[in-house]
Amino acid sequence: xxxxxxxxxxxxxxxxxxxxxxxxxxxxxxxxxxxxxxxxxxxxxxxxxxxxxxxxxxxxxxxxxxxxxxxxxxxxxxxxxxxxxxxxxxxxxxxxxxxxxxxxxxxxxxxxxxxxxxxxxxxxxxxxxxxxxxxxxxxxxxxxxxxxxxxxxxxxxxxxxxxxxxxxxxxxxxxxxxxxxxxxxxxxxxxxxxxxxxxxxxxxxxxxxxxxxxxxxxxxxxxxxxxxxxxxxxxxxxxxxxxxxxxxxxxxxxxxxxxxxxxxxxxxxxxxxxxxxxxxxxxxxxxxxxxxxxxxxxxxxxxxxxxxx
Amino acid sequence: xxxxxxxxxxxxxxxxxxxxxxxxxxxxxxxxxxxxxxxxxxxxxxxxxxxxxxxxxxxxxxxxxxxxxxxxxxxxxxxxxxxxxxxxxxxxxx
Numbered sequence: 434x435x436x437x438x439x440x441x442x443x444x445x446x447x448x449x450x451x452x453x454x455x456x457x458x459x460x461x462x463x464x465x466x467x468x469x470x471x472x473x474x475x476x477x478x479x480x481x482x483x484x485x486x487x488x489x490x491x492x493x494x495x496x497x498x499x500x501x502x503x504x505x506x507x508x509x510x511x512x513x514x515x516x517x518x519x520x521x522x523x524x525x526x527x528x529x530x531x532x533x534x535x536x537x538x539x540x541x542x543x544x545x546x547x548x549x550x551x552x553x554x555x556x557x558x559x560x561x562x563x564x565x566x567x568x569x570x571x572x573x574x575x576x577x578x579x580x581x582x583x584x585x586x587x588x589x590x591x592x593x594x595x596x597x598x599x600x601x602x603x604x605x606x607x608x609x610x611x612x613x614x615x616x617x618x619x620x621x622x623x624x625x626x627x628x629x630x631x632x633x634x635x636x637x638x639x640x641x642x643x644x645x646x647x648x649x650x651x652x653x654x655x656x657x658x659x660x661x662x663x664x665x666x667x668x669x670x671x672x673x674x675x676x677x678x679x680x681x682x683x684x685x686x687x688x689x690x691x692x693x694x695x696x697x698x699x700x701x702x703x704x705x706x707x708x709x710x711x712x713x714x715x716x717x718x719x720x721x722x723x724x725x726x727x728x729x730x731x732x733x734x735x736x737x738x739x740x741x742x
Numbered sequence: 743x744x745x746x747x748x749x750x751x752x753x754x755x756x757x758x759x760x761x762x763x764x765x766x767x768x769x770x771x772x773x774x775x776x777x778x779x780x781x782x783x784x785x786x787x788x789x790x791x792x793x794x795x796x797x798x799x800x801x802x803x804x805x806x807x808x809x810x811x812x813x814x815x816x817x818x819x820x821x822x823x824x825x826x827x828x829x830x831x832x833x834x835x836x
Contacts, residue, residue: 616819616820616823616824616827617820617824620816620817620820621821623816624816624817627809628811704828
């Protein structure tokens, strides 16, 4: 029975992937891409990788999908939402095929990955948290996560650099218009309390169960975006100091914890067991704030259409 | 007994999903399609959630299924209104 489910899931993933790249029309491709992300998330659940599934659903399907939709809307507003030429299609098809071939080659050449074996089990008591995924992300391989959080920040700075001079002091994104007391306004009032609860829970539970800063941060970013679209909160300006703190605090706390590890344990980013749990929780909370703010600002986009302040 | 009820309820849910999908494909304009999609699918999801709730081991799981259904209902209802209003404005503009 479960074999039938897995086979159907594989067929669906492949079919939707094909529909994403093979069909014509940008909007169609984006919709299929979002469906593809959700199906892949179900696939990760079937493989028992719940943390990856949460990240894929929240970031791969949800956030990337919204970013693509926003980009498509922008192209359409500018009147440049055309399909690329045949040559460009052929080029990207070749590049995609080459990437797939390289991955397949790596799969066959590299030794089959073993289940996280004795080394991880032996190291877990020193991790400070129960969830092995969190232990790897924030303790044993913290470098990767630290650099990821900095990459996100760099992406936002890159986006802000595209702001026109006359729009620089405006509020982020396009002006939102929603009817006072309308459907969107009441949706924006009902959803945030539930979303806040779920986002904070994902971060808190991430230490010992499934969840984490990236998944929780994405949910919190979505809460902020819904509230902004419903016109209940106004997006900040680029110069808002408090939001600079929110954007910076994650990487900053991470680096500070790394320095503390360098002093206490003799190596950068090594968390000695006595402080590992509080340190990881502090980093997670700070990272969540930064991730949520960065992702929400990325979706809102740079200030546009120079509204009067 | 619980297994039988689960099978019956999820089957009923799937029937409503199929009906909603048929409506989405066959109905002539945005408004009737929205009607098919939101009404039938929300009912279908409700039946499926109810069916799965019978298999839950704790009441907390039942509560979470209920929350998922309520959130999906809320989102589908709100989004249907927004899509319909946009379609209406577009029709007026033409």
